[in-house]
Amino acid sequence: MSTIIDIFKEITKLQRCSGNHNEFIKYMQDLSKNLGYICLIDSANNILCKKENGKAKIVFQSHYDIVCLNENCIPQIIEDDETLKALNSTLGADNGIGCSYMIALMYQNFDGEFLFTSDEEIGLIGANSLTLSIESKYMLNLDSEEEAEICIGCAGGVDIKALFNDKKIVENRDNLDLYEISIENLAGGHSGVDIDKDIPNAIKLLIKSIKECDGKILDINGGERINSIPANAKAIIASNKEPKKSNENMKIEKINTKSDHFVVYNNKLRDFLYSFENGVREINKEIEVVQSSINLALIKTSIDDISIEFSARAMDNKDLKELKEKTKKELENISCKVETYGKYPAWSVDINSFTNKVLEIYKNYNKNAKLKAIHAGLECAIFKDKFPDLKIASIGPTIKYPHSKNEFVYKKSIENVFEVVKNIANSI
Known part of the structure; x- marks a missing residue:
């Protein structure tokens, strides 16, 4: 060579x-x-x-x-x-x-x-x-x-995984319509070194459109890797209002099927993710670097629940522990089962x-x-x-x-x- x-x-x-x-x-x-x-x-x-x-x-x-x-x-x-x-x-x-x-x-x-x-x-x-x-x-x-x-x-970093299974079968009394919302081919990037570059997060954009049309989540999937800013996401929702695009890469398609009943997830997950402070949490001005951050990286619907994964980072082990515990408590407050993994100092x-x-x-x-x-x-x-x-x-x-x-x-x-x-x- x-x-x-x-x-x-x-x-x-x-x-x-x-x-x-x-x-x-x-x-x-x-x-x-x-x-x-x-x-x-x-x-x-x-x-x-x-x-x-x-x-x-x-x-x-x-x-x-x-x-x-x-x-x-x-x-x-x-x-x-x-x-x-x-x-x-x-x-x-x-x-x-x-x-x-x-x-x-x-x-x-x-x-x-x-x-x-x-x-x-x-x-x-x-x-x-x-x-x-x-x-x-x-x-x-x-x-x-x-x-x-x-x-x-x-x-240092730690990954946080939450399982949310608060769902129920509801009768479609309000004659809600079904929509598929998808977003693809965003820039993506590294959830550490790129977290301060204002790169759009596909999952957050998806949740924004769902929340603002008061949509109920039936199915949602997004993200590629635990250490990447999500570039792709997709959801099926029920709503009586047509969703609006939150990004030019977003597609919204009405599903021309009427259902008498839906299996929907409790809106408290949607509301939590909508208000979740994603990205940079603190800047260290002394060494000119992000001090702490957290990235909503993955979301996936299975038969039993929705799993949501976050990647938290901090330049100090004490800050990392505090960010982990704060996020864990917030997730538990909406009835998630939470575990952490992949920790490194x-x-x-x-x-x-x-x-x-x-x-x-x-x-x-x-x-x-x-x-x-x-x-x-x-x-x-x-x-x-x-x-x-x-x-x-x-x-x-x-x-x-x-x-x-x-x-x-x-x-x-x-x-x-x-x-x-x-x-x-x-x-x-």
């Missing part, structure tokens, strides 16, 4: 949607054997490549899974002079470019540790379950998404000799390089918790609209950051 982009194209052909491990593991096992590295796999499908008798001082780390908006999608790369993107899907530059940097260093026979973690996009599962031993003193995570920004802190801002060294090196390539914290979950928080003495920094190329079909990465940025990565490697 001659370039980072060549490597990225090669691994993009592999099935790497979250939950799929075999193809990439086989690829890394074969590559390690050919390049003289040992390749260790743990029970969580994490991969660690290193020299058998090496003296590594630095571990490079990336997750190898990607967000797939369609099940088992393999991105078809579209390339122009400046960017790489994919045909009607996520690209997987998050975190495929980071993996490509690591593979490129292995081709250069670098004596380091190379940790490829699994299932980051569905709850940082691989990092949380890591049993492989890290011997290095320094970690360079390659999952950041803005060139010249060196991440030294990130938000915040990575408190940490400036040290390693982060300063990374900044010094980066400034040789870009005078605007700076240390920064981000409102997204990075595996760094978990590694810092597992290995308290490990000094960590995170960098990466400029990737726009990750977790959405509009995701793209600048080719020049890929190349720029790899020069920094190589210099950091050699300086350690």
Whole structure:
């Protein structure tokens, strides 16, 4: 492989949607054997490549899974002079470019540790379950998404799931009409780094139209991933008023069927979601980052109930706990059964000799390089918790609209950051 982009194209052909491990593991096992590295796999499908008798001082780390908006999608790369993107899907530059940097260093026979973690996009599962031993003193995570920004802190997160089953069969005494309301192909985006960009939430827009025509919910489904801003949603409602569009991408169709009875959900769910404060809750002006946020990510109707899932984030573990408990109580107040999962800690801002060294090196390539914290979950928080003495920094190329079909990465940025990565490697 001659370039980072060549490597990225090669691994993009592999099935790497979250939950799929075999193809990439086989690829890394074969590559390690050919390049003289040992390749260790743990029970969580994490991969660690290193020299058998090496003296590594630095571990490079990336997750190898990607967000797939369609099940088992393999991105078809579209390339122009400046960017790489994919045909009607996520690209997987998050975190495929980071993996490509690591593979490129292995081709250069670098004596380091190379940790490829699994299932980051569905709850940082691989990092949380890591049993492989890290011997290095320094970690360079390659999952950041803005060139010249060196991440030294990130938000913690927790996912909240509510089940609402307050429904009943009602007689259609008011001669209500049935409507199907759908909204498709909104921009979507990452519910952490994009939460302050005023990206419309498909579920919230749907609820707005339902509430404002006093509609009763019979069926509702929306969202793609727990960590994405919903781009699509659909509902069937009963109302005596025709719903109004709340977005130009919305379609409203009257169902020409009269029913004597409906199975409808109690309006208190509709009313709660309508008034729910979605998005940014607080800004941290000191470090110029969102302090706390919550995203209404998924909603799904089953035979028994409606499930609703939220992704909460905060830069401080105390704030995260308070946001979780507040949301949980509000949901319980409308008779939801609530559980939380996928929790990971915040990575408190940490400036040290390693982060300063990374900044010094980066400034040789870009005078605007700076240390920064981000409102997204990075595996760094978990590694810092597992290995308290490990000094960590995170960098990466400029990737726009990750977790959405509009995701793209600048080719020049890929190349720029790899020069920094190589210099950091050699300086350690």
